[in-house]
Amino acid sequence: MKLAKLPEPLLEFGSGTHVCPRTGIEQMSVYDKKDELRRTELRIGVVGRGEGVDLLDDWLRRCRNGIERKKKSDLKNLFRGFGGISQTHGFLTRFINSPNYTRTLRKSDVTQVVLLGSRTQRVEKAVNLYYEQVRFLAENRTVDVIVCVVPNEMFDSLTGSTNDNDDEKEGRAIEHNFRRLLKAKCMHLGIPLQLVREKTIQITAYSGEQQDPATKAWNFVTALYYKGNRTIPWRLVEDSEKPKTCYIGIGFYKSRDGETLSSSLAQVFDEFGHGIILRGTPVSIDKSDRRPFLSEDQAYDLLTGALEEYDRALEQMPARIVIHKSSHFRETERAGFSRALSDKGIRSKDFVTITGTDIRLFADTNYPPERGTLMTMAENEGVLYTRGTVQFYKTYPGAYVPSPLKITVYEQDSSLEAICKEIMGLTKMNWNNTQLDGRLPITLECANKIGDIMKYVGESEKPQVSYSFYM
Structure with a gap:
């Protein structure tokens, strides 16, 4: 037997290399800035109820302006602040969201989903509810990625453990999963989806059980950037x-x-x-x-x-x-x-x-x-x-x-x-x-x-x- 310590692989960014994706983007910008076809504007479609749309607007605004790192920790490299979204720094792009790219769900439709007695029915109803709005945006608006904001009570009704007697009586063994079904059903539309719970982007909801807001912003924005641009923000060093x-x-x-x-x-x-x-x-x-x-x-x-x-x-x-x-x-x-x-x-x-x-x-x-x-x-x-x-x-x-x-x-x-x-x-x-x-x-x-x-x-x-x- 032999023990060895392998070096941490380097990643390549716009103007240099680093071991850390966050530090690399913050200090050297995204790798694909060299790609002449990359987009410097990403249009974000949004589907959600009124409260969820407002929460996403506030969250994107906060991400654009930047978010301070976790203050109670001395681990500065692990809990790095998020430097914001702009065309001159970091991701070298801007996110555009507006009422023209937004489809709002009716509260009555959300309530109807939650009140259905069978989880199978709730999942199928929720998928169809979101699908119709996603399809409208994909077919009638020029958007690069669509964010589906899921109400907390709907999310709980779709994923929580329930006593679904109807499902048991019918003996249904077919798996029903809201996220998977929605992404599969929308796949032919050609626009990637990002699903997010209202709780996740609620600024006042941060607790020790969740990621700190800066880390959350790093992961959220990087995923949106990759999905919307179809290019890579960093790569392995050749x-x-x-x-x-x-x-x-x-x-x-x-x-x-x-x-x-x-x-x-x-x-x-x-x-x-x-x-x-x-x-x-x-x-x-x-x-x-x-x-x-x-x-x-x-x-x-x-x-x-x-x-x-x-x-x-x-x-x-x-x-x-x-x-x-x-x-x-x-x-x-x-x-x-x-x-x-x-x-x-x-x-x-x-x-x-x-x-x-x-x-x-x-x-x-x-x-x-x-x-x-x-x-x-x-x-x-x-x-x-x-x-x-x-x-x-x-x-x-x-x-x-x-x-x-x-x-x-x-x-x-x-x-x-x-x-x-x-x-x-x-x-x-x-x-x-x-x-x-x-x-x-x-x-x-x-x-x-x-x-x-x-x-x-x-x-x-x-x-x-x-x-x-x-x-």
Whole structure:
């Protein structure tokens, strides 16, 4: 066994590099300022009841002006103030929202949803209520992203535990989830959605149980910027000595009723974090461990389709492929993936399984092991802490004891340490979170979110390929 501490991966911004997304944007502005096609104005559509629309107006106004950091903490790098939204600083854009881009829900319609006796009925009614207003904005207004403000009492009625006798009598096993259903139903309209509770943006509602307002603003504005602009606010620093690499995450999801076979997903990312989503075919379930797996032909078809999308987007094939899975690679999968790479003339490959583990390391301090701690157990196997003490924050920024990841490499052409460095970098490519210590690489982080929504997209419907429609 060998212990090593991997360096914190650098991110590239508009005029320099840094380890932290918030500090990088604040001091060096967004990376995509170099893109001539980026928008310097983002039009924000809004759907909500009157009180919710007013709350969002106040919240956006506060975000534009900037928000001071958490005053009761000395951790200045962790709790960084939000510098505001303007065309001359940070995000280099401005958010435009107005009554022309707003659709207001009637209070009577909201009340009608809340009073329905079955949660299934409440979810379906709420989805249709929002969908009609989202559709109007998408078809009649030029908006880049639509914020759906959900009333607190409606949110509770859609998500809380209830005694829904009607559902029990009908024996409904079909899963109903408001957020997933709404995003799936609106997907064909081509405008990303951002859902937010009234409670979340209520300025007076901050308590120790919620994020501080500045952190909340960082995450909210970054997500809106990414969804509205379809470009990236930061990217991984390019290593000119490495071959051009394509990272692919393989995931699975079950149908809503849980009865039919799982289907496969491929999340394809270039080395800078640009990604596309592909839906595969229904797959088989292993009767011994209940895990889904790909046949050789399914693995071949899924990877071939992913590489063709990569080639279409970048007009070239990668020199190296890295495949991430959250389960072990079966012989059929390895054979199918290898055959697809051979057909495309790609020689360098690493098939990587990323799972949890019961193994824990203990530091000689009161803090957990540092993020980036790698314990190598074999040439192709190790334990990696992607969450842990962060030197830049001068603390462990988590509420619970961090759990490391077990990394197992198949068809290995790269060293375990090099692969783990890449995993560390890919944990920082999630536009839903501006804290630098994500646990999973983006290849797997988005798998659950995509699968949760994809199960609501009909087989005859064409799903969106951008992650912005699923996050």
